[in-house]
Amino acid sequence: MASCFSENPLEQELSCCICLQLFSDPVTFHCGHSFCLACLEKSRSFKAGLSDNRCPDCRVENQNSEFAQRNLKPQNTVESYKAIVQETDEGAPQRGMEVEIVERKDVPSCSSLGEDGCEAMCNTGKDIADHSDSIEIKLSSELSKHSSRLTPVMMDIQAKIELVGDLLAKAKGKEAAVKTSSTRFKAEVKTVLEEMVELVRSYSTAGMELLEAQIRPREEVWETSVQALSYLHRQLKETELQVNTLLKEQDEVRVCKEIPEVEKLAASLIVEPQKFGTCDENEATINMTHMCEEMESRNNDLRVKLGAAQRRLRNILNPSEVTFDSETLHPCLVLSEDLKTVSFSVVKQPYPAGPQRFTNYFQALSSQSFSKGEHCWILQAEGCPWVLGLCYGGLPRSGTESGLESRSGAWCLMWYENLLRAYEGGRETPLKRTPFFQKLEIRLSFSKNCVTFSSISNVTGAKTHLHTFNVSFTEPVYLAVRMMSGQPKARITLCE
Template structure:
C-alpha cells in the first residue's frame, strides 16, 4: 500500500476500523485506539445499554462516557496522506465492491479487490499488488548485475526463480537518452543566449555615439546648404539695394530739376527769367539721359540644387533603412502566432459610434452581435446606416500590430481592415468591406472562405471551420496577413501608412457574434 514519503505511514494505518475509510475528525479513547468522531458516536448510540460505552477495537468498557477530543497529530497525518503526489487515497477502493484494492489482474491489467475474484476475473492470472509493483519496478534482465551467473544456472532453475524485467525500468535507458539529448539542446540554447547577449554588449552604446555623429553630420550638411542659400540671397539683396539707391538718387535729381523748371515757367519778370534760363537748360540736359536708362530683367533665385542635395540625403537614409529591415523580414517569416501575440499582440476595442443600429456592442467593447431589432444609437457621422458593420476605435498608420478574432458564434462574416476615411452612409460598394479600394477583409459565406479587396474575391481552401483567426498588420512593409489553423491564409499588400482600422461585418443571422480576443 502507498505510504507518505514525509511520514512513512501506510494508508491502512490511517483508516478507521469502523467505516474502513480515512479518519474524519479522529478522536482517541483512553485505551489508545482512535476512530472517526461520527463512527464512535454512532457505535455507542447503537448499543442497547445507552449508559455503557466500549471500544470497538479492544472491547474495553468505560462506565462513564469518556470525553472525546480531536487527535490533532492524527488528523494532520491524514491530511498529509491526502496530499501524497499522484495518489488519491480515498479512491484506493474497488469502485464496484467498495473494498480495499489488494490484487492486480495481469490478463486485464487492472486493479481489483478480493471480491472481484468471482466474476469477470475468474481463471485470470491474479497476483498481489505488492508483487506486481516490485515486478514493474524491478531491474530489467539485460541490465541485471548477476545476469551471467544466472545464465549459468538457467538450465537447472525454473523460470519463476528469475526476476521479471521491470516495465518501467526498461524505459529508463530510453528516458535517460532522451534526457541527455534535451539537456544537450538546452545547454546549446543557453550558450546561444549568452552569445547573443554578449554580441549586444556595448553595441547599443556605440550606436548611440554613431547616432550623435550622424546627427552632427546631418546638421552640418543642412547648415551648409542653408548657409549657401542665405549667402546667395544676401548677395542679390545687396546688389538690388545698390540699384535701388542709384534709382532713388536719380529720382531725387529729377524731382529737383522738375521743381526748377516749374519755378522758371512761373517767373513772369523778363529779366529774371532770362538770367536763369541757361541754368535751367543745363539742368535739363544733365538729366536727359534718364530717358534711356534700362533696368535688368527681374530674376528669382533658384534653390532647387540645394533642395535636391537634401533630397538625395533623405533618399540615402531611406535606402539605409531598407537594408536594415531586410534581416528583420526574414525573421518575421519564421514567427508563429504565439510569438506574434507576445511581440505585437493587442486587443482592439470596438467603436460604438460606428456600429450599425442592428449591431450590438458589449460593455467591454470586445464583442459585436447582430440583432434583428434596431438599437437606439444616437445619430453620428461615423455610424454605418446600411451595412451591418462596425469599426474599431483603434487606428493604425505605423508599426506592427497583431490581433485575433473569435468567430465560433457566427455563421457568416467579414473581418479585416479599412481606411478610416471609408464612407459610412449608403449602400454602394464604396461602403461595404472588401468591395472598394480602401478595405481588405477575410470573408466567410455559406461555409466557404474568401479574401476580398476592391470587389475582387479569391476563394480559399479551408479544411474545417476554425473558431479563431489571426491578423497581422505591418504598416511599413505594407502587408496585412490573415492566419487560420496556425497557417498563413493570405497576404494583402497596400499602402497602410495612412490610418486604417480593424473592421467587422455581418452577413448571417440574428444572434451571430464576433469577439476580439484578449491577450
Template sequence: MRWRSIMASADLRDELTCCICTDIYIDPVTLTCGHSFCRICITKTWDNQEEREYSCPACRHKFRVRPELKRALGLHNIVERIVWKRECSLHKKVLEYYCCQDMTCICASCRLAVEHGGHQVETLTEASEKKKEKLKNILGKLTLAREETEKTLENLQGHKTQVKRNAAELAEQITDLIKGIKERLESLEKRAMSEISRQEERVSRRVLGLIGKLDSKKEELSRKMEHIQEMSQARMIFLQDSGKLLGVRTPTDVLLDINTASNFISLSVDLKSLSWSEINQGRPETPERFQDYPQVLSSKSFSSGRHYWELGGSISARWIAGLAYPSIDRRGDKSEIGNNNKSWGLGRRLHKYYINHDSKETQLLHSTSSQRFGIFLDYEAGRLSFYELGVQIRPLHTFNATFTEPLHFIMRVFSEKDNLYQLDPEGSAQLTLSLLNTLHPLS
C-alpha cells in the first residue's frame, strides 16, 4: 500500500487524488476548466510538451495561452488537515515519521517502540521528497515510454493508413486489369464467334453446293444404273432366249395391213415394206386408217407368248417403230406412235435413238452404229425390249407394262427422200421387218 493511502479516508481518496501522479494532492492548483492537479505535476507536464498548445490532462481542453496556476485553497486546506493533523491511533500523537521497513507513518513514541527498533526512520518531509523523486524518475521513464509508444502507434497508424491506401490502389489496379482482360476476352469471343459463324456459313455454302452437285450426280448415276439394269435385264432375257430364237428358223410372215395404212405411205406388193409418198394414194377413208400421220399397223396381232423381230434399213434414215394396241386413235395428236398410252416406240433421228410412250419422249445416250435392230416381246411378263444388232448386241431400252390388249407391229416413215423402208434385209437403204420365230408362253 502506498504511504499516503493511510492518510486519507477511503471516501475522500478519489476527490483528493491527482490524475497525473495518482497520489494525494501536493500543493493542489485548479484550472479554469475545473480540474485540479499537483502544482509540480501540471507544471512538468506542460514543460515537457513539444507543441506550445496547453491542454487539460483530464478533459483535453486547450488553452491558447499557458494558464497562470492558482492554488486551490480549499483542497490545500483539506489535504493539510488530513495529512498533517492525523494522529497516531496508539499514542494519540501527530504522525511525524515514516518507517521505511514497515512502510508506515509513525509518531515519536512509535519511533522509540520496540516494533520499530533498528528500523530506518525518516521524517515525513524527507520521505515525501524521496518518494516524489522516485515518482519523478518513474514518471520520466513512463513519459518516455509513452512518447515512444505514441510514436510507435503513430508509425503503425501511418503504416496502417499506407497499407490501406496501397491495398485500395492494388485492388483498383486488379479491378482495372480484370476489367480490361474481361473486355478483351469478350471482344475476342465476339470475333471468334463471328469468325466461326463466317467459316460455318462459308463451309455450309460450299458443302451445300457439293451436296447439290452430288445429289445431281447421284440422280444421274441412279438414272444410268436404272437404265443399265433395265438393259442388263433385257440382255439377260435376250441371251437366255437367243439360242432358242436363233435356233428355230421357221419364219412366220408379218404383213402390213393396207386397211390401216395412211394415204401418204406406199406399200410394197408383198406388204413387207413401206416408204413415204408425196402423192395421195386415194385409199378409201375408213375408221381403221391413219389420217394424220404416215403410219401403218401389221395385220397380225400378238396376245401371248414371246416374240422377236429383226429390222434393217439405212443408218441415216429417220423412222420410228414399235408395238400398239388396235384401239390406238386414227386421227389427231394422240394417233402418233408414243404420243399416247396405247403404243410404245423406238425412233432414230440425227444418228440418235429416242423412245416415246404416253407422250413422254426420252433421248437415249446411244448413237446409231448399225443398220439392223431387234425387238423382243414377252407379253405375259409385260416386257418390250429394243436392241441394236451390230458386231455385238447392244440393249437400247426396255419398257415394262401390263398389256391389256393384243399388240400389233406399227411403223412410221418421214418425208425425207432417202427414207425408204422395206422388209427385205438385203436392201442397205431399206428397213427390213421379218418374224424369225414366235415363242409361246413358258409353263
C-alpha cells in the first residue's frame, strides 16, 4: 500500500494512513494522529482486540474515555485542496500555479517518544492544522495573483477577435463584390470576342459563297458538255455494233433491208467540235479578278466592324481608352489609322455628310462617352492654338453655338494668342499668359464631381495645376478638341 501513496507532500499531509486517501470526516486522537471516521470503525470491527481509545498508528491509548474527537480543520483543508486541484486541472494550459510546500520531516512514532513525546505530537498536530490553513490562504493569494495577470490578456484577445471579425466581414463583402464584378467583366469581354468570331465566320461563309458563285457556272458548262459527249459516244458505239453485225450477216435480204436504217442513224449522229469546244491551258486557269474586287470591299467592311469590336474590347479592358470619332470630324481634319491623332488638311476631305459632323469649326469628339469612374488623358497639340476639354453629346454641329467655348454643357481650356483661358457655360476665366504650351492633362472624377486641367513639361514631365471645374454631371460626357486656326502641320494627339 505504501507504493500507492501519493508523492505530493501536501496530499500526504491530508491523507489517512489507513486508506491512503484524502481525509473524509476526519477524527484526531490526543496523540495528534488523524484518521477517517469510517476507517477507524472498520479497523475496530475487524480487530476485536483493539481498544476504542488506542491510536492505530502509535498504539498509544487515550486517557479520555471518549472516542477520538472530530477535527474540522483537516476536513476544510481537504475541501479547499480539492477545489484548487480541480480548478488547476481545468485551467492547466492557461494558468501556472505555484504552491509552496513545507517539506515534511520524518516524525518519530508515539511509541518511541513515550507519553511526553506523544503530547508533543499533539502540539505538532495542531501546528499541522494551522499550517493547512496557511496553505489554503497561500493558494488563494497565488491564484488571485495569476488570475489578475490573465485579465488584460483576455481583454486583448477579445479586442483582437472583434477586430478580426470586422475585417473578416469586410473581406467577405469585398470578395463577393469582386466576384460579381469579375463575372460581369468576363461576360462583357466574352460578348465582344464572340461577336468578333461571328464576324470572321460570316466573312468566311460569305467569301466561300461568292467563290462558289464564281466557279459553279464554269463547272456546270463542262458538266453539260461531258454529259452530251458521253451520250453521243454511247450512240456511236451502238451504231458501230449494228454495222459490224450487218457485215457478218449472210442473209442478203435482211442486209438490204437494214442498211438504210443504219445509214440514217449514222447520218443523224453529227459531231460538232465547235459546239463542245476545247479546253486549253488558259481556260483551265480560273480568273477571279471580279471576285478579288468584291472581296476587297468585304475586307474593308470586315476591318471596320472588327475595328469597332476591338475598340469596344479595349474600352472594356481600359475604361479610360479613348479614340476620335471619324463621323464627327470637320472635313478639314484627317484622322490617323489608330484614331488617336487629328491633323489639319488644306484640302477638304470627301466625308459623307451626317448629323454628327462638325461644319463650322475644326472640331472632333471622342468615340467613347463617360458617365462613371475615374479617368485621365494627356493631349499634345502642335502647330496651332487650341481648345481642349469635355462636353455633353448634345453640342450643336453647326452654327456659332457649336464652338466648345461658347456653349453650356462644355468645360474646356483655350490657348490663343499666348493667353490661357477657362470656359464653362460660355463664361470666360483668364488664367495666365504663356508663349509655349503643348501637353495638357485632363482628369475626370465622377466621385468628386470635378474636371481638373494640368500642364505637363516637355522637358521634366512635371505637372502644374491650371484649373478645376466643379461639376455635377447629369449625362455622359465626351472628350472634345478644336483647332483655332488651320496650319499645314497642325495636329492634336491623344498620348498613351
